[in-house]
Amino acid sequence: MPWLQIRLATLPEHSEILEDALLLAGCKAVTLIDTDDQPVYEPIRGTTPLWQHTTIQGLFEEDVDVAHLVALMDSVIAAHQLRVASISTEILEDKDWEREWMDNFKPIACGDRLWIVPSWQTPPDAAGVNLKLDPGLAFGTGTHPTTFLCLQWLNDHIQAGDTVLDYGCGSGILGLAALLLGAERMTGIDIDPQALIATDNNAAVNNIAAERYFVTTDTNDLESHYQIVIANILAGPLCDLSDAIASYLKPGQPLVLSGILAHQADTVMAAYSATITFDPVVTLDGWVRLSGRRKAVRERL
Known part of the structure; x- marks a missing residue:
């Protein structure tokens, strides 16, 4: 089935709050990716580094209320005074990804x-x-x-x-x-x-x-x-x-x-x-x- 994907471009220190908010909203999967294509190679022992600019992708079932979801994320951003450069949503086509x-x-x-x-x-x-x-x-x-x-x-x-x-x-x-x-x-x-x-x-x-x-x-x-x-x-x-x-x-x-x-x-x-x-x-x-x-x-x- 098709899926709705939401993307939030933010800073690494804000990623945990946004990830939790997405999961509480019913997100089925969360992925953190590099906004600027900046590679992180071998990390210092004991650390889990993120990129300087991190994009959080959340995957929801297609029938989610998009306007409500975006409004919810806006309220979380405002409440915690987070820096989010952009929020975007798109429908992902149904594909046989394994094939x-x-x-x-x-x-x-x-x-x-x-x-x-x-x-x-x-x-x-x-x-x-x-x-x-x-x-x-x-x-x-x-x-x-x-x-x-x-x-x-x-x-x-x-x-x-x-x-x-x-x-x-x-x-x-x-x-x-x-x-x-x-x-x-x-x-x-x-x-x-x-x-x-x-x-x-x-x-x-x-x-x-x-x-x-x-x-x-x-x-x-x-x-x-x-x-x-x-x-x-x-x-x-x-x-x-x-x-x-x-x-x-x-x-x-x-x-x-x-x-x-x-x-x-x-x-x-x-x-x-x-x-x-x-x-x-x-x-x-x-x-x-x-x-x-x-x-x-x-x-x-």
């Missing part, structure tokens, strides 16, 4: 071998390595630059028999891609139990045998070493966990890190400088991929 989203999710080439293919589409290269993905749980789909950069690295470097640790595995996209590219075994770890479900689902879609991969939330379940370690998370956790992540590699074995903004690359490399010799930085759309190898003991002395 529209599916139509817009296309296969992604990640090098000369690897494709990420929506599970409902025919692979464009039947002879390629096709990772079928059904992103029902919101983790990696390959479209984000950090995931794409990691997939490119795997396309170019995975060899038959490799063992891979996917640290912060999310949907399992990286570790499962490694298996399809020839790796022997993959272990994935993530703090979110939903990630384990997503990985299991994606493994089933790709007919990957259960004995070839293992996912867990507990570091005590991990083996002592892997031939490749890949971690696509965020710069802060990558720095905090640098000793732990590097410890899963023997000398000469490769490490791949992403989820890092270009201006954070030096900081992350510094956190690993005692144990990893890095390759040149690879950048895409303001994000970077760091790769390198574990140093020999004599190099660390």
